Amino acid sequence: MINKNKYRFSREFEKTDKRFSIGERLVHGNEILIIAGPCSVESKEQMLETAKGVSKAGASLLRGGAFKPRTSPYSFQGLGVEGLEILQNVGKKLNMPIVTEIMNTELIELYSEKVDLIQVGARNAQNFDMLKKLGMQKKPVLLKNGLGTTVNEWLMSSEYILSNGNDNVILCYRGTRSIENATRFSMDIGAIVVAKESSRLPIAVDPSHAAGRKEFVKDFALAAIAAGADMLEIEVHNNPEKALSDKEQQLSIEEFGELMDDARVVAKAIGRKIRKG
Ligand code: PEP
Ligand code: MN
Numbered sequence: 001m002i003n004k005n006k007y008r009f010s011r012e013f014e015k016t017d018k019r020f021s022i023g024e025r026l027v028h029g030n031e032i033l034i035i036a037g038p039c040s041v042e043s044k045e046q047m048l049e050t051a052k053g054v055s056k057a058g059a060s061l062l063r064g065g066a067f068k069p070r071t072s073p074y075s076f077q078g079l080g081v082e083g084l085e086i087l088q089n090v091g092k093k094l095n096m097p098i099v100t101e102i103m104n105t106e107l108i109e110l111y112s113e114k115v116d117l118i119q120v121g122a123r124n125a126q127n128f129d130m131l132k133k134l135g136m137q138k139k140p141v142l143l144k145n146g147l148g149t150t151v152n153e154w155l156m157s158s159e160y161i162l163s164n165g166n167d168n169v170i171l172c173y174r175g176t177r178s179i180e181n182a183t184r185f186s187m188d189i190g191a192i193v194v195a196k197e198s199s200r201l202p203i204a205v206d207p208s209h210a211a212g213r214k215e216f217v218k219d220f221a222l223a224a225i226a227a228g229a230d231m232l233e234i235e236v237h238n239n240p241e242k243a244l245s246d247k248e249q250q251l252s253i254e255e256f257g258e259l260m261d262d263a264r265v266v267a268k269a270i271g272r273k274i275r276k277g
Contacts, residue, residue: 008162009155009169009199018200020168022116022140023097025060027170028202028230031275032267035099035117035204035233036256037063039246040076041083047090049238053253055094057260058276061117062087062096063233067103068245069123076244081110088114099142099233105130112137122147122174122209125157135164142170142204142233147185148177151194158201170202171195172233173224175210184212184249187220192227204231208249214240217251218259225266234259 006013019028027033036059038050051062066083068076079086084100091098097116102108103124111118118141124130125146134141141161145154158169173192175185187210195203205227207220221232237243237250251259260274267274 007155007159008167009158009171009201011198011200014200016200018167018169018202020140022061023095025097025275027140030271031273032225032229032263033060033231033275034058034260034263035061035063035231036236037099038065038237038243039208039235039250040065040068040078040244041087041100042079042244044086044090046238047086048093050236050253051090051094051096053238054236054256055096055277057253057257058274059234059236059256059260060096060275060277061099062091062094063099063119063235065245066100067107069101069103069121070245084110084114091116102130102134105133108133108137112139115139117142117170119172120144125149125154128157128160131157131160132164135161135166138166138168140168140170141166142172144172144174144206145176145191151191151198155195155199158199170204170231171199172204172206172231173210173229174206183210183216185210187211187223189223189227192224192229196228202230203228204233205229206233208233208235208246208251212249214249214251214255217249218255218262221259222262222266225263225272226270228270232263 068078205224
């Protein structure tokens with residue numbers, strides 16, 4: 001266990017699990033919350049159909065990228081503000097809080113107003129200026145670990161948000177780069193266990209970006225629940241073969257339903273439940 005006595009993320013700072021609500025959904029209770037939705041918001045129809053599917057299968061929060069961090073500047077960059085508006089409308093329609101990634105500090109005001117859970121992606125996980133500013137606004141933040149960061153560095157990033165006044169932070173583990181290239185990133189179960197042990201914050205796991213291939217996503221998700229994840233974030237698309245980003249890893253609505261069925265069994269085995277909706 002990392003001894004970070006008195007850092008705000010730590011169990012030494014506060015022994016009890018940090019809990020808060022997003023809408024009426026309690027984060028870090030006995031119930032595990034599922035975030036699902038496409039990698040990118042592509043159109044109103046795509047978003048609505050996907051949202052209806054994941055909602056029916058029991059997802060609690062709706063994701064969708066509007067501003068996308070892409071390796072190549074020639075790849076689809078997201079619909080931007082228009083995408084955010086589509087996500088917001090669909091979320092309202094289905095009564096699902098929305099989760100979307102923030103790419104720069106100029107978007108903070110807009111996101112504070114429109115987004116229920118602001119995601120900081122792996123590529124911005126050590127953008128300390130942005131983390132400080134996200135600490136000065138009130139919306140909860142889902143903080144991914146960086147592509148090549150240690151658990152300690154990830155936790156210290158959360159400290160930038162917490163120490164600036166925002167205590168509603170979720171740590172989201174999405175794997176790191178390692179020597180292994182059979183999966184897109186390496187999902188270290190040990191990192192999940194250490195983060196749970198060291199921090200009072202809720203821990204989410206993103207098996208989609210870790211696995212990078214849809215055939216591995218369910219097993220990564222089940223392992224994450226067994227390791228103690230309080231939330232999962234999963235990419236689901238109404239037509240994955242046609243997805244404009246991350247098409248190899250996005251589940252169909254049907255595959256997501258199968259994942260949810262198995263997730264309920266694993267959650268029950270460790271005395272927890274998957275929240276339905
Ligand atoms: C995402 O969730 O859309 C994403 C880009 O994830 P990450 O930042 O973990 O790569
Ligand atoms: Mn993606």
